[in-house]
Amino acid sequence: MGTCHGPKERARVNTNTTERVRVGIVGGGRIADLNKIGWLAHEHAQIVAICDLNETRRLERAAEWGCKAYAELDDMLSDPEVDAVEILTPHHHHAEQAIAAFKAGKHVCVQKPPTTSLASYDRVVEAAEKAGTVFKVYENFLFYPPHVLARQIVDDGGVGDVLSVHIVTGSGRLGAGQGWHIPPEATAWRMDPSLCGGGIMTFDHGFHCFQLGRMFVDVPVERVHAFIDVIPVGHGLEVDMSALISWTYEGKPARHGSWDLVDSADLDIMSHYYVSDDRLEIRGTRGIIWVNQCTGRLLEEPSVVHYRDGVVSSYHRVETDWSTSFRDATFDFIGAILDNRPPRLDAAEGRATLAFALAAQLSATEHREVAVAELAGPPRGR
Ligand SMILES: NC(=O)c1ccc[n+]([C@@H]2O[C@H](COP(=O)([O-])OP(=O)(O)OC[C@H]3O[C@@H](n4cnc5c(N)ncnc54)[C@H](O)[C@@H]3O)[C@@H](O)[C@H]2O)c1
Numbered sequence: 068m069g070t071c072h073g074p075k076e077r078a079r080v081n082t083n084t085t086e087r088v089r090v091g092i093v094g095g096g097r098i099a100d101l102n103k104i105g106w107l108a109h110e111h112a113q114i115v116a117i118c119d120l121n122e123t124r125r126l127e128r129a130a131e132w133g134c135k136a137y138a139e140l141d142d143m144l145s146d147p148e149v150d151a152v153e154i155l156t157p158h159h160h161h162a163e164q165a166i167a168a169f170k171a172g173k174h175v176c177v178q179k180p181p182t183t184s185l186a187s188y189d190r191v192v193e194a195a196e197k198a199g200t201v202f203k204v205y206e207n208f209l210f211y212p213p214h215v216l217a218r219q220i221v222d223d224g225g226v227g228d229v230l231s232v233h234i235v236t237g238s239g240r241l242g243a244g245q246g247w248h249i250p251p252e253a254t255a256w257r258m259d260p261s262l263c264g265g266g267i268m269t270f271d272h273g274f275h276c277f278q279l280g281r282m283f284v285d286v287p288v289e290r291v292h293a294f295i296d297v298i299p300v301g302h303g304l305e306v307d308m309s310a311l312i313s314w315t316y317e318g319k320p321a322r323h324g325s326w327d328l329v330d331s332a333d334l335d336i337m338s339h340y341y342v343s344d345d346r347l348e349i350r351g352t353r354g355i356i357w358v359n360q361c362t363g364r365l366l367e368e369p370s371v372v373h374y375r376d377g378v379v380s381s382y383h384r385v386e387t388d389w390s391t392s393f394r395d396a397t398f399d400f401i402g403a404i405l406d407n408r409p410p411r412l413d414a415a416e417g418r419a420t421l422a423f424a425l426a427a428q429l430s431a432t433e434h435r436e437v438a439v440a441e442l443a444g445p446p447r448g449r
Contacts, residue, residue: 088174088401091116091143093164094155095128097253098178101340101390102155102205103132105397112401118143140164144171151404153205153397154178157256158264158271162187165202169194174201176400176410179274180424181417183264185442188421192414203400203410204417208275208345209282210395212386213358213370217349220373221283226351229284232324234276237344237363238268238308239334246338258304265428266307268328269295272343273312276326277423278412280314283349284324288423289317290438295431298330306330312427338363340389362389418443 090106092099095117106114118137119125129136137143144152144167151174154164162182168175175195181204182188195202208214221229257267264270281288293312297305308330316322336342344363349356354375359366369381403410412420422443430437 086111088112088151088404089115089148090151090153091118091137091146091149091173092128092153092155093118093140093143094157095119095121095124096155097247097249099128099155101207101393102153102178102397104390105394105401106153107132108394109398109401111405112397115148116143116146140167144168144173150174151176151201151400153400157262158183159256159262162191165191166194169198169200169202172198172200174400174404176201176203176205176397179204179206179278180264180270180421182421183262185418185422185425188418192418195414201400201403201410202414203403204412204420205396205400206274206278206412206417206420207392207396208279208361209392209411210399211361211389211392212395213360213382214279214282214347214392216371216382216385217347217356217358218282220354220356220371221349221351225373225375226349226354226356228320228352229349230320230322230352231348231350232280232283233348233350234279234324234326235346236268236272236276236326236328237331237334237336237346237365238329238342239331239336239344241342242335242337245336246342247340249341258306265424266295269293269307269310269312269431270424270428273326273427274420274424276328276345277427278420279345279347280324280326281416281420281423284316284322286317286322287419288314288324288426288439290315290436291423291426291430292436293427293430295427310431312430314423336363337365360387 106112114132114134116135117128118140125136152168154177161177165175165177256262257271291314295307295310297307299305310328313325336344340362344365345361347358357372360370369383370385370387371382373380399410422439425442426437426439
């Protein structure tokens, strides 16, 4: 399963694409406030349409972006001005919307998690391959500047061979005067695993952490074990926290990773966005990297610390606002279309992370260790 575009097929897409990417956004909800940043900032891109079932939201976004408003996706897809489609809807819609967009010959970017199952993901990839247009899975932690710097340090040999990746996510309550208002309807669909695809924390948010788990080690994740507790929140609903998920990577030397998700109910989380404090430790044969910041702002400075050979390097001048990761993830999609190159994450990479995320859900449900290959088949990408 490779990248779904090529010079030959590009002729089928509106030629305007080579100068300016004109996007239609499907779903103008909470995260559109960050997904819009790259589209508005890039000189070769333009938001030309919004499609949202919610009339008020649709009209508000159309006024904000100066674009057309569509209630029906099919109508937006038949608009020849739309070169690319960005899907920002609840997860259970992603597959069918992406397939429809590919059938209309559009480039497609779908917010994480791309689909709720590998079977539906593979149908999307099949449609992408037939269309010959760009398919990107949108995961922004991959573009967060401190994470990018950490990967650069790894590539420069700064830790030797990576042996372990440990991620900690702290949940709690928003500090006074902090963070975003999340509309109740944006939480409601996430609380239903049949719409979300898994738990609101360990699958929805988890996709980021599983991507981080794959970001610093260039071999596939092999086995996953997940303890996932639940907290009742009333009306028969529960949130999937706390959790401890661990995994091993293929091959030798032995390498492993973990994601520790802790709900500290009375911990004030300082954040401009969600109530989430994600941090990271990468250990190698001769060095260590700590990344102290992501969505939340608990330990802002230095955002990255590197230890090797008795020397501590602290990085203070890295862009740290979480929104920068969205800008750069969107720029990646635009660049993939304009430069006719694969995006990060392409079809194969997105599948590997989805399989990892689903393996963790299965492990918790069945109370056993799960081999990723049980779900994904033999490894297809790192
Ligand atoms: N990368 C991140 O950090 C991040 C953060 C939040 C959300 N997300 C992802 O973005 C997506 C959207 O999340 P959100 O928080 O903005 O959700 P939301 O509920 O706030 O917004 C969803 C929007 O989609 C619209 N919608 C629903 N069904 C539709 C349909 N069939 N056709 C057209 N419009 C439809 C709704 O009216 C709403 O405006 C999800 O995939 C989510 O996982 C990613």
